[in-house]
Amino acid sequence: MSTAGAELDFDLVVIGGGSGGLAAAFRAAEHGARVALLEPGELGGTCVNVGCVPKKAMWLAAQIAGHIELAAQLGFEVGAPEFDWCEFITHRQRYIANIHASYRRRLDEAGIVTVASRGRLVDARTVECADGVRLRAGRVVIATGGRPRVPSIPGAELGLVSDDFFHLSAAPARVAVVGGGYIGVELSGLLRMLGSDVELFARGPRLLHGFDRELVERLQENYRQSGIALRLEHDVAALERADGGRVRIAGHAKAFDAVLFATGRRPNTDGLGLDAAGVDTDAAGHVCVDAWQDTSADGVHAIGDVTDRVALTPVAIAAARRLMDRVFGGVADARLDYDNIPTVLFSHPPLGTVGLTAERAREVHGDDVHEYRADFRDMLHALADMPQRSLFKLVCTGPERRVVGIHLLGEAADEILQGFAVALKKGITLDDLRDTVAIHPTSAEEVVLMR
Ligand SMILES: Cc1cc2nc3c(=O)[nH]c(=O)nc-3n(C[C@H](O)[C@H](O)[C@H](O)COP(=O)(O)OP(=O)(O)OC[C@H]3O[C@@H](n4cnc5c(N)ncnc54)[C@H](O)[C@@H]3O)c2cc1C
Numbered sequence: 001m002s003t004a005g006a007e008l009d010f011d012l013v014v015i016g017g018g019s020g021g022l023a024a025a026f027r028a029a030e031h032g033a034r035v036a037l038l039e040p041g042e043l044g045g046t047c048v049n050v051g052c053v054p055k056k057a058m059w060l061a062a063q064i065a066g067h068i069e070l071a072a073q074l075g076f077e078v079g080a081p082e083f084d085w086c087e088f089i090t091h092r093q094r095y096i097a098n099i100h101a102s103y104r105r106r107l108d109e110a111g112i113v114t115v116a117s118r119g120r121l122v123d124a125r126t127v128e129c130a131d132g133v134r135l136r137a138g139r140v141v142i143a144t145g146g147r148p149r150v151p152s153i154p155g156a157e158l159g160l161v162s163d164d165f166f167h168l169s170a171a172p173a174r175v176a177v178v179g180g181g182y183i184g185v186e187l188s189g190l191l192r193m194l195g196s197d198v199e200l201f202a203r204g205p206r207l208l209h210g211f212d213r214e215l216v217e218r219l220q221e222n223y224r225q226s227g228i229a230l231r232l233e234h235d236v237a238a239l240e241r242a243d244g245g246r247v248r249i250a251g252h253a254k255a256f257d258a259v260l261f262a263t264g265r266r267p268n269t270d271g272l273g274l275d276a277a278g279v280d281t282d283a284a285g286h287v288c289v290d291a292w293q294d295t296s297a298d299g300v301h302a303i304g305d306v307t308d309r310v311a312l313t314p315v316a317i318a319a320a321r322r323l324m325d326r327v328f329g330g331v332a333d334a335r336l337d338y339d340n341i342p343t344v345l346f347s348h349p350p351l352g353t354v355g356l357t358a359e360r361a362r363e364v365h366g367d368d369v370h371e372y373r374a375d376f377r378d379m380l381h382a383l384a385d386m387p388q389r390s391l392f393k394l395v396c397t398g399p400e401r402r403v404v405g406i407h408l409l410g411e412a413a414d415e416i417l418q419g420f421a422v423a424l425k426k427g428i429t430l431d432d433l434r435d436t437v438a439i440h441p442t443s444a445e446e447v448v449l450m451r
Pocket residue numbers: 015016017018019020021038039040041042044045046047048050051052053055117118119120143144145146162183268272303304305306311312313314316346
């Protein structure tokens with residue numbers, strides 16, 4: 001980059017090189033735009049470095065541990081499995097390093113100027129780098145994502161967050177996880193499967209607010225059976241130092257090797273110069289956007305976790321691509337439809353969901369809502385005579401039984417959901433599903449055989 005005081009001109013400056021920012025930069029460059037991208041940390045942002053990717057790697061390790069237990073049950077001589085956390089992490093980080101290298105190569109090939117610096121808006125057309133260089137832009141995309149939020153309670157500094165989890169060099173033997181959302185449920189599950197003693201503290205009467213109640217209750221049953229202690233309706237008021245570097249939750253006898261906060265995330269908007277550029281934020285600091293990802297400042301857009309929309313990687317990517325198709329590709333009506341976004345929780349077993357729960361469908365469609373369910377043991381767990389049961393549900397509305405919700409809890413739900421999400425988005429009915437010949441013997445066939 002040039003020296004301080006310089007000004008460089010671009011069609012687009014993207015602030016943040018995570019899932020959304022990279023997708024915006026690549027798509028804009030494909031449309032012929034001159035693009036600069038600012039990222040002070042590792043390319044790929046949260047998802048690649050401290051989110052989806054390392055999390056899924058740990059989940060896969062946990063699945064293997066579960067399968068070793070099943071194998072032992074089925075006559076394989078496996079002995080007591082030893083898991084070398086450090087060795088696994090070497091594989092995980094090599095996988096991540098390959099993603100970094102691939103991004104770097106693609107950025108170079110696309111002619112995108114990347115700047116290893118934080119960016120700050122000076123006005124709606126100018127972004128300043130840490131060294132004072134100013135980038136002038138026809139348009140700016142804010143894609144700065146978010147970071148973990150820690151509750152303001154005494155002793156909070158004794159706790160860890162998900163970013164810290166991915167830097168652990170060994171599994172903590174005794175862990176308390178605070179928070180009953182996505183991250184709390186995922187980290188509790190995989191830590192337990194990898195041998196930790198886990199207690200999960202959540203404020204509400206159930207985990208996973210907003211998900212199908214029955215599936216969540218079934219998942220809770222599975223978690224309890226696997227040995228996770230669920231402390232529901234339990235507010236963590238303070239953390240205290242205990243002997244041997246351990247941490248105690250106030251009012252709770254046990255000392256933990258680690259307390260992990262999974263209590264939500266906050267947007268990275270501090271010091272971004274949003275006021276100077278005339279970009280409005282909400283009370284929580286998210287950048288406010290309309291349905292077109294436009295902010296209150298003309299020519300300034302925002303995508304991904306920095307906005308208050310669904311915080312998922314494919315959502316940030318899809319919003320970015322559509323926005324770039326609109327502003328540089330001439331597709332006037334390109335924008336992301338935020339309805340019916342499929343999502344999977346990498347719990348044990350996984351939980352996948354798309355569309356409305358029955359509860360929500362009744363609010364939207366009135367009383368003409370019908371639920372169909374399949375409650376079964378998948379073949380592997382049945383063979384091993386293990387108690388874990390799957391639960392698949394469909395929510396349909398109207399006399400034609402249009403499918404408006406699909407909720408799957410069970411082995412392979414993570415892989416099964418994607419295709420059915422396409423079908424739901426296309427407006428299929430229960431008869432369409434029943435008209436499709438099943439694939440046997442699978443868990444997926446339960447979706448087309450549901451009565
Ligand atoms: C533990 C965990 C697990 C997750 N698992 C999944 C999953 O399985 N599936 C899924 O779909 N989603 C998952 N998510 C969510 C997913 O990671 C996010 O939705 C996604 O990363 C959002 O992308 P983004 O581009 O908006 O932000 P980010 O990926 O957070 O990228 C923002 C980037 O902006 C940079 N930045 C910040 N401030 C500035 C600045 N001033 N100047 C320049 N750059 C800046 C940051 O360094 C960062 O690299 C998970 C999240 C977490 C935390």
